[in-house]
Amino acid sequence: MKLSLQMQYVSAATEEISAGMEETVATTMEMNTTSTEIQKTIETIASKAKSLSHFGT
Incomplete structure (x- = not known):
């Protein structure tokens, strides 16, 4: 084969x-x-869950 x-x-x-x-x-x-978006969504959900849990106390 040629060079x-x-x-x-x-x-x-x-x-x-x-x-x-x-x-x-x-x-x-x-x-x-996508990973960053998922992380932000999870943080938002966790924050909302935490604030909702304070209503029950």
Whole structure:
């Protein structure tokens, strides 16, 4: 196999890996955003539950 053809294969593989890494970063960012939203929701629910529990005392 010629060196130029091997370099083309390596270049194509590198581009695929790069695209996959970009997709992974985007997915990770989405997961972090979702996790933050879930945490805020849980904190709100806990706060409301705590304030409601004071009404019963």
